[in-house]
Amino acid sequence: MDFLTLIQVLDSTVRLATPLLLACLAGLFSERAGIFDIGLEGKMLMAAFFSAAIAATTGNVWYGLLAGIASSLALSGLHGLASITFRGNQLISGVAINFLAAGMTVLIAQDWFQQGGRTPSLISGGRFEPITLPFADAIEPVPFIGPIYSELLSGHSILVYLAFLAVPATAWILFGTRFGLRLRAVGENPAAVDTAGVSVVGLRYAAVMICGLLCGIAGAYLATALQAGFVKDMTAGRGFIALAALIFAKWRPWHALGACLLFGLLQAVALRFQNIELGTIVIPVQFMDALPYILTVVILAGFVGKAIPPKAGGEPYVKER
Amino acid sequence: MTVMKSLMGAVAAVALSAGAALAEPALIFDLGGKFDKSFNEAAFTGAQRWAEETGNSFREIELQSEAQREQALRRFAEAGANPIVMAGFAFGDALGQVAGDYPDTSFVIIDMVVDAPNVRSVVFNEHEGSYLVGMLAAKASKSGTVGFIGGMDIPLIRKFACGYAEGVKAVNPDATVIANMTGTTPAAWNDPVKGSELTKAQISQGADVVYAAAGGTGVGVLQTAADEGILSIGVDSNQNHLHPGKVLTSMLKRVDNAVFEAFQDGPGLETGFSVMGLSNGGVGFAVDDNNAPLITAEMQAAADEAATKIATGEIKVHDYMSDDSCPALSF
Numbered sequence: 193m194d195f196l197t198l199i200q201v202l203d204s205t206v207r208l209a210t211p212l213l214l215a216c217l218a219g220l221f222s223e224r225a226g227i228f229d230i231g232l233e234g235k236m237l238m239a240a241f242f243s244a245a246i247a248a249t250t251g252n253v254w255y256g257l258l259a260g261i262a263s264s265l266a267l268s269g270l271h272g273l274a275s276i277t278f279r280g281n282q283l284i285s286g287v288a289i290n291f292l293a294a295g296m297t298v299l300i301a302q303d304w305f306q307q308g309g310r311t312p313s314l315i316s317g318g319r320f321e322p323i324t325l326p327f328a329d330a331i332e333p334v335p336f337i338g339p340i341y342s343e344l345l346s347g348h349s350i351l352v353y354l355a356f357l358a359v360p361a362t363a364w365i366l367f368g369t370r371f372g373l374r375l376r377a378v379g380e381n382p383a384a385v386d387t388a389g390v391s392v393v394g395l396r397y398a399a400v401m402i403c404g405l406l407c408g409i410a411g412a413y414l415a416t417a418l419q420a421g422f423v424k425d426m427t428a429g430r431g432f433i434a435l436a437a438l439i440f441a442k443w444r445p446w447h448a449l450g451a452c453l454l455f456g457l458l459q460a461v462a463l464r465f466q467n468i469e470l471g472t473i474v475i476p477v478q479f480m481d482a483l484p485y486i487l488t489v490v491i492l493a494g495f496v497g498k499a500i501p502p503k504a505g506g507e508p509y510v511k512e513r
Numbered sequence: 514m515t516v517m518k519s520l521m522g523a524v525a526a527v528a529l530s531a532g533a534a535l536a537e538p539a540l541i542f543d544l545g546g547k548f549d550k551s552f553n554e555a556a557f558t559g560a561q562r563w564a565e566e567t568g569n570s571f572r573e574i575e576l577q578s579e580a581q582r583e584q585a586l587r588r589f590a591e592a593g594a595n596p597i598v599m600a601g602f603a604f605g606d607a608l609g610q611v612a613g614d615y616p617d618t619s620f621v622i623i624d625m626v627v628d629a630p631n632v633r634s635v636v637f638n639e640h641e642g643s644y645l646v647g648m649l650a651a652k653a654s655k656s657g658t659v660g661f662i663g664g665m666d667i668p669l670i671r672k673f674a675c676g677y678a679e680g681v682k683a684v685n686p687d688a689t690v691i692a693n694m695t696g697t698t699p700a701a702w703n704d705p706v707k708g709s710e711l712t713k714a715q716i717s718q719g720a721d722v723v724y725a726a727a728g729g730t731g732v733g734v735l736q737t738a739a740d741e742g743i744l745s746i747g748v749d750s751n752q753n754h755l756h757p758g759k760v761l762t763s764m765l766k767r768v769d770n771a772v773f774e775a776f777q778d779g780p781g782l783e784t785g786f787s788v789m790g791l792s793n794g795g796v797g798f799a800v801d802d803n804n805a806p807l808i809t810a811e812m813q814a815a816a817d818e819a820a821t822k823i824a825t826g827e828i829k830v831h832d833y834m835s836d837d838s839c840p841a842l843s844f
Contacts, residue, residue, distance in 0.1 A: 200717045204710050211706075298546075308548015310729075313736065313755070419705050420736050423729045424546060428704040463693070463707065464714045478697050 195336075199343045201460050206348060207418060209456025210355045211236070211410045211427075215434035216441070216448045217362050218406035224366065224443060225399030226379035226504040228282045231271055231289030232407055233431025239264040239411025241297035244311040244422035245304060247318040253416050256318065260415075261408030267293065268404025276396045279508030290431075298424045311415075311422040320349035320417035349417035351409060356449075358406065363445040375399055379502035382509040392509045407431075436488040442499045455484045538563075538776045539572040539594035541585050543601030545702050545728045547575050551749040552728065552768060556600040556623070558750070559769030563776040571776065579699075582607035590615040595780040598772055599623065602669055608632065619782050621775040623768060624669060626786065633784045635771045639669070640676030641823050642764045642796030643724070644830045645816045646746050647680020649798065650722040651688050652812045653744055653761050658689040660720035662711050662734050664727035665701040666694035668834050673726040673748070673764075675839035676830050682841050683819070683828075690842055691715050695730050705733025712737040712745075722746065722761060735760060744807065747799075757803040765797045792824040 215232045222229040239260035247256025267289050274285040298309035305311055325346035332342040366372040375395055377385045382392045414430075415422045437455055441447035462480035469475075491499050540560045542553045560571050572594050574585050586607055589597050596619035599608065605625040612620055612629040619631055626634040650659045661677055663670035678690040693711045695701040708730040712723055716738075723738050724746040725731035731748060732755070738745035739756040747753065747763035771789060775782060789795020798816065800808055822828040833839050 197717075200714070204713065208706075208710060302548075308550065308554065309546060310548070310550075310732070414706060418709060419733055420740075421732075423703060423705050423732055425700070425703045426705055426729075428700050428706070459707075460710070463710050477694070481696065 196339065197464075199339050201457070201464050203344050203347075204460035204463065205453060205456040206344070206352060207456075208459045209452045210348075210352045211414050211418075211430050212434045212437055212455055213449060213452040214355045214358065214406050214410035214413065215431055216437045216452050217358055217445065218403040218410070219435055219438045220362065220366075220441075220443060220445060220448055221375070221399045221406070222403035223438065223505055224379045224502055225375050225396050226382060226502055226507065226509070227271070227275055227396055227400055227403075228286065228506045229271065229400070229403060230283060230286035230432075230435060231267065231293075232403075232434055233427050233429065234286075234290035234293030235264040235267045235404060235407035236411040236414065236431050237290075237297055237425070237427045238267055238293040239408040240415035240426055241301060241311070241411075241422045243408075243412035244314065244415035244419075245301065247314055247416050248305075248312050248421070251315075251317050253314075253318050253320055256416050257409070257412045260412035261405055264408030264411060265401060265404040268400045268407070272397050272400040275508060276393055276400070279510065282506055282508075294425060297422070301422065301424075309424045314416060314420040318416070319420055320351055320413070322347045323350055323353075349413070351413040351417050354409065355413070359445055359449045362448075366445065371398075376502075378509075379504055382504050386509070386511060392511075396509075433484055436484050439499050439501075440484075440488050440491050442491075442497070443502065454487075458483050536593060536595050536780055537570060537572050538779070539574075539589040539597045540772060541582075541589070541597070541599040541604070542573065542575045543599075543603060544576055544579075544699050545601075547573070549702075549728050550752060550755070551731065551747075552766070553600055555750045555766065555768035556598070556772045559772030560598075560776060562769065563773050567777075579603075583611060586611045586620075587614075590618045595619055596621055596775055596778070596782055598775050600768065600772070601625075602667070619780055619784065621771075621782070623771055629784075631784055633775065633782060633787055635775075635787045635789060637766050637768075637771075637795050638788060638790030638830075638832070639673050639764070639766060639796060640679075640830045640832050641791045642766060642798065643673045643676030643726075644680035644683070644823065644828075645791075645798050645820055646724060646762055646764045647677040647682075648684050648816055648819060649680075649762055649808065649812055650677070650724060650744075650746060651681040651684035652809075652815065653807065654685075654688070654722045656719045656721045657685060657687060658691065658719035658721065660712070660715035660718075660723040661690060661692040662708060662715070662723060662725045662727055662731070663692070663694045664696075664730050665699060666697050668837065670694065670726055671839065671844060672833040673724075674844075675833040675842055677724055678839065678842035679830055680819075684815075689719070691718055691720055692842055692844065695727055702728035702730060704730050705736070708733030709737040713741070716741055716743060724748070724764070726764075751799040751801065753799055753801055753803040758806065760804055761807050762804055763799040765799050767795050767797070770795065790824075791820050 242263040243256040243260030246259035274280040275282040301309045328342040328346040332338045378395045437451040441451040598621040602624040621633045623635045722744045725734035726748045735745045739759040744761040752763045753760045
């Protein structure tokens with residue numbers, strides 16, 4: 193494999209890892225606060241549809257992004273209502289959100305655009321265009337550094353840079369602020385937080401809303417930056433891979449970055465090389481596709497350290513009996 | 514109890530009268546969905562054309578999961594729909610189980626062979642149509658490298674790829690054909706993001722014409738090809754209009770004709786094995802206003818000549834499904 197191929201694979205990794213990273217951080221906030229969320233997939237899908245639909249009708253991608261985030265927040269609110277206020281089962285609520293999104297997006301798309309559950313193709317202005325970083329063209333001829341800067345780092349849409357900035361931001365919020373401390377505490381021992389006079393319900397709602405925001409950006413990235421429009425079920429299981437990445441990262445932000453980049457790299461390698469020949473052994477592409485899940489199972493089984501979820505995760509908080 | 518009884522009686526009466534009243538034909542779409550701009554949509558177009566020309570109506574259902582296949586078949590058969598047409602190879606097993614239970618109902622399955630006295634199995638010679646678009650691709654390519662992106666990795670899609678590769682090699686024996694599959698699960702039919710990445714990967718390997726046989730995933734392939742300034746080839750339905758001037762052509766698979774004919778023949782249609790190829794207009798390639806500037810007279814003439822030779826049997830295009838191997842391409 194020559195250097196340029198390596199750069200192209202890494203470039204593809206960045207594109208593929210971005211939606212995973214955003215969804216993974218979304219899940220991180222929610223689960224750290226004790227709300228399991230397997231509805232990441234549904235929220236991304238809903239956001240993908242509404243961002244594409246509004247961007248197509250207004251011709252302005254920023255309105256699309258806002259609409260995507262708003263739709264994802266609405267689903268988050270629903271999840272919060274079901275699992276925080278009404279203390280329902282969080283997993284069931286998440287599954288319901290996935291079904292709701294899968295059905296509603298196609299239904300609304302058909303009603304609005306009559307194109308069989310898809311949105312019209314977005315033209316320029318309705319899409320996030322790649323950003324060329326300053327001096328990218330000037331540096332390109334420089335060996336080694338040139339391609340890295342101009343091919344790998346430059347030329348992504350603004351949402352990619354936003355996603356990568358979200359990692360230190362998440363780490364700082366969770367581990368550097370009072371809000372973050374309380375949020376983590378709510379996921380470990382909500383009774384203690386309540387005793388200290390801080391609202392458990394308020395914190396958990398805040399967490400699921402941040403989750404909705406990030407899922408909204410992830411969905412908008414899929415539909416308006418990577419693609420030019422919405423196609424039914426276009427998230428294609430990325431919300432679940434993000435959940436796997438979250439477990440793989442053991443619910444830590446920097447590790448989430450690593451996990452998402454690793455899973456993105458696996459996908460990129462699988463897409464680029466299909467069957468990989470290592471000497472006499474041929475690794476089939478199917479194995480590469482399955483690897484993220486296999487790795488997650490290995491981690492869950494406790495072979496590589498232990499993945500311990502937040503202690504109060506999945507349990508609705510009951511203030512008084 | 515009595516209320517329940519009379520209620521059930523009423524329901525049964527309604528069901529009976531409904532069953533007696535209709536011998537409407539029915540069409541079952543596969544998981545790709547009715548408006549996939551491709552295979553299923555072609556089936557729908559054929560049914561629609563029949564409804565418009567005859568003024569009759571037909572019944573239809575879009576499947577949501579694998580488990581519904583047999584259920585949908587039985588429901589239509591019980592309701593008296595006849596003939597029942599199903600679009601997709603995946604119905605094979607379900608139909609094999611159901612067909613015997615309804616000997617008076619005629620079934621038509623597209624893309625698959627089911628051996629039963631009341632089943633018509635329609636298969637297309639996709640390799641012949643793919644051969645033609647492969648020739649066009651090779652002629653349009655400047656780099657000598659062309660790409661193929663399939664949806665789910667199944668023998669049928671490999672049949673597309675194989676015919677395409679043979680067509681390419683027929684024009685330019687030194688050409689490189691890069692063939693990729695999107696995945697191995699039905700999700701591979703609806704993953705445009707992966708389609709885009711595959712296209713980018715093929716472009717970076719030098720491909721300047723990409724043929725997508727991938728359902729909804731193909732939307733991403735065609736989009737990326739248009740964005741990156743290379744040519745693409747659509748599949749099943751005419752997809753030239755998706756990106757005018759950027760789609761070289763589309764490999765047409767006249768699923769609409771198959772559905773139309775089945776509906777036209779009505780109950781008791783001729784069963785057995787039916788092959789739709791170049792010789793009877795079952796496959797072909799699309800030329801319209803959107804891609805006319807891309808297809809030169811020379812390209813058109815060469816493709817037409819090959820089409821005639823294939824139809825008469827002078828050129829034999831290899832069918833991947835006949836022996837699970839491809840002389841022009843290794844997977």
